[in-house]
Amino acid sequence: MTGNKLKAPIRTVLVEKAVRRSPLVQRLRKRLPHARFQEVETVPAASARVAGLLEVEHFKGRFWRNCPGTRVYDCCGYQIIHFGTQCTIDCTYCILQAYFNQPNLRLFGNTDDLLREVEERLDQDPDRLHRVGTGEFTDSLLLDPWTGLSQDLVPLFARRPNAVLELKTKTDHVDQLQDLPHGGHTLISWSLNAQEVTRREESRAASLRARLEAAQKCARWGYYLGFHFDPMIHYPGWRQGYRKTLDALMDAVDPSRVVWISLGAFRFMPELKPIIAHNHPRTRITTGEFIRGLDGKLRYFRDIRIQLYSMMVEALKGWDRNLCVYLCMEGPWIWRKVFGFEPADKGGLPKMLDDAVRTRMGVMP
Amino acid sequence: MELELKRVPLEDVDLEDATFSLPGFRDDAALFQSLKAAGLIQPLVAWERSPGRFTLVDGFRRMEGLRQAGIATAPFLVHPAETPQERILKRRLEDKIFSGPLNLAEKVQIAARYAPLASEEELRRRILPALGLSSKEGAVWRWIQVGGWPPHHLELLGREVVSEKAAFLLASWKERERHAALQLLDALRCSASIQVEILERIQEVAVRDQCPLQEVFQREELAAVASSHKLNRREKTAHVRDLVARWRYPRLYRKTQTIREKIEAARLPRTVALSPPPHLEGDRWELRLTFTNLLDLDAQISWARDFGRSSQMQAIWKAFESVD
Ligand code: SF4
Numbered sequence: 001m002t003g004n005k006l007k008a009p010i011r012t013v014l015v016e017k018a019v020r021r022s023p024l025v026q027r028l029r030k031r032l033p034h035a036r037f038q039e040v041e042t043v044p045a046a047s048a049r050v051a052g053l054l055e056v057e058h059f060k061g062r063f064w065r066n067c068p069g070t071r072v073y074d075c076c077g078y079q080i081i082h083f084g085t086q087c088t089i090d091c092t093y094c095i096l097q098a099y100f101n102q103p104n105l106r107l108f109g110n111t112d113d114l115l116r117e118v119e120e121r122l123d124q125d126p127d128r129l130h131r132v133g134t135g136e137f138t139d140s141l142l143l144d145p146w147t148g149l150s151q152d153l154v155p156l157f158a159r160r161p162n163a164v165l166e167l168k169t170k171t172d173h174v175d176q177l178q179d180l181p182h183g184g185h186t187l188i189s190w191s192l193n194a195q196e197v198t199r200r201e202e203s204r205a206a207s208l209r210a211r212l213e214a215a216q217k218c219a220r221w222g223y224y225l226g227f228h229f230d231p232m233i234h235y236p237g238w239r240q241g242y243r244k245t246l247d248a249l250m251d252a253v254d255p256s257r258v259v260w261i262s263l264g265a266f267r268f269m270p271e272l273k274p275i276i277a278h279n280h281p282r283t284r285i286t287t288g289e290f291i292r293g294l295d296g297k298l299r300y301f302r303d304i305r306i307q308l309y310s311m312m313v314e315a316l317k318g319w320d321r322n323l324c325v326y327l328c329m330e331g332p333w334i335w336r337k338v339f340g341f342e343p344a345d346k347g348g349l350p351k352m353l354d355d356a357v358r359t360r361m362g363v364m365p
Numbered sequence: 366m367e368l369e370l371k372r373v374p375l376e377d378v379d380l381e382d383a384t385f386s387l388p389g390f391r392d393d394a395a396l397f398q399s400l401k402a403a404g405l406i407q408p409l410v411a412w413e414r415s416p417g418r419f420t421l422v423d424g425f426r427r428m429e430g431l432r433q434a435g436i437a438t439a440p441f442l443v444h445p446a447e448t449p450q451e452r453i454l455k456r457r458l459e460d461k462i463f464s465g466p467l468n469l470a471e472k473v474q475i476a477a478r479y480a481p482l483a484s485e486e487e488l489r490r491r492i493l494p495a496l497g498l499s500s501k502e503g504a505v506w507r508w509i510q511v512g513g514w515p516p517h518h519l520e521l522l523g524r525e526v527v528s529e530k531a532a533f534l535l536a537s538w539k540e541r542e543r544h545a546a547l548q549l550l551d552a553l554r555c556s557a558s559i560q561v562e563i564l565e566r567i568q569e570v571a572v573r574d575q576c577p578l579q580e581v582f583q584r585e586e587l588a589a590v591a592s593s594h595k596l597n598r599r600e601k602t603a604h605v606r607d608l609v610a611r612w613r614y615p616r617l618y619r620k621t622q623t624i625r626e627k628i629e630a631a632r633l634p635r636t637v638a639l640s641p642p643p644h645l646e647g648d649r650w651e652l653r654l655t656f657t658n659l660l661d662l663d664a665q666i667s668w669a670r671d672f673g674r675s676s677q678m679q680a681i682w683k684a685f686e687s688v689d
Contacts, residue, residue: 072647278503284572284573284575286569287569287570287572287573288573289613289614289615289616289617291614291617291644291645291646292644292646293646294646294647299646301614301616301617301644301645301646302645302646303616303617303620303645303688303689304616306688307688310688331646331647331648332648333647333648337686337688
């Protein structure tokens, strides 16, 4: 996937009649002139992915959700706008593979309802700083050039003194963001990895170089940036691999534009293991030294996580000592070893991230 | 389907024809003794493929017993020649499913034989559950594979050397690799969950080290344990589990061992048990004290306080905290 020759991954669009006139569907019709549009009462259940198919549903559930934290591992207090599901980047480790009942790319066509719910939620809690993202059940920008969802969300957040929006991606689909009035309330973030990992496990994602070039563009357009080294993979040569990516990042980006960088070692539900083996028989990603964590997920045994994180933190703090670097879903015992403190010492992880938003982006309710 | 009761000379039955055979690899001795003592109680079942030539449908072990006893003719329920083979096979399989306890070898052969006669849906929803076999995603394909294993592998299922879960896992392995796995399981005769644990770990080691599975089974240490004459099966199993855990989790294994050794070196009283967090995850250690009366409790607590500051406990803690 490279920036300048964007190719729509969609050949057929299945639209539920209830949303056929929605702005999202209108945009799709305009921006996907060669796609075949078919209207149905209800998108039928599917048992296997159909290549090139996009389903547009009238979603009746909650668009606004809280990030699913756990009791033992520190959660960041993030909030999620749920705008669609599935992703065609097909990372070997992706949790979405476990969602058998909805294997196809799916968007929620009733974006008016979505935007209304977002406004309502932000109004309900005006004194709280909301850190909101969209990339939980799909990639935030994978289809954005065609859906134009960022055209709605970015200006909405620009008007809100109590919220910032994070668009998280592994693509370089950013050109549509150029002229949006973001008001400094949106950060575009990339998931980064060692290049060996990107090649083997994220083979359909944009290259490291393409991601960083996209980040440079966004920085030029005034956006803030975020980076997520997640999932970090322990493999022979991981130190050099991650070091190279860090060097590339540090060369490409001014750290003062970076609001946060998260680190998360690979963790997964045990049920995902046979699914990964079935879908990606060549990957070795599940053969690390995984133990069952206190939340039931498999995660690298503590020393491996500590080593992965410590190396990264040392390098990142050398780049900018005030940079907000945090661990995603880690226990206080790991934080103490890596940082010498645990989130509770600083008022909790959500507060640490709120502080990063205040100091870097100047946003505060 | 009309079945006719006839006396048939055993020499007219084609013994080479295994069309309907579903070997269960059971011990025949008791059955043969019963045949000797009480004779044939139920007639055998055959198909008169062509006039005067019969294919045995049901009663393969009894047939063998009769032949060994030198019996020349026996009563048979006979399917006429015009009965389609598929119909006879289906009836045979249905009879077998509901006619009493089946071992795993029989179950998988029935599943495999039924596959061409039923839809995948029927196999998943009716046949596999009736056989008591797992019918989860991908199960039909797996049981068909297992049902097609050669007799010496099926025999290990019949003899309950290999569990259903292990067979399910081995369904996708190549024959040589499966052979190595089955040999190991035959040497260990361990529980179903341990079978799966060992096989999965070996498989993951092979994937991680990018070497053929066969090569992992052939590693000297493993082969030595499996073929040892000094160890009993229980000891072999313990050794193999330990070995495979060491290969699969080298760093965790090393660290756990070091901590265990330090705890042993501390020579804790028998009333005390000290355990690190399971898999060393989290920060919850456990120190268990057992006491007999309040004075004893006081003494134990005081001991624990001293132990917490002792050089032994420092050494244990250091081993836990260090990251190598
Ligand atoms: S980019 Fe994200 S959502 Fe898409 S496949 Fe990879 S992990 Fe899954």
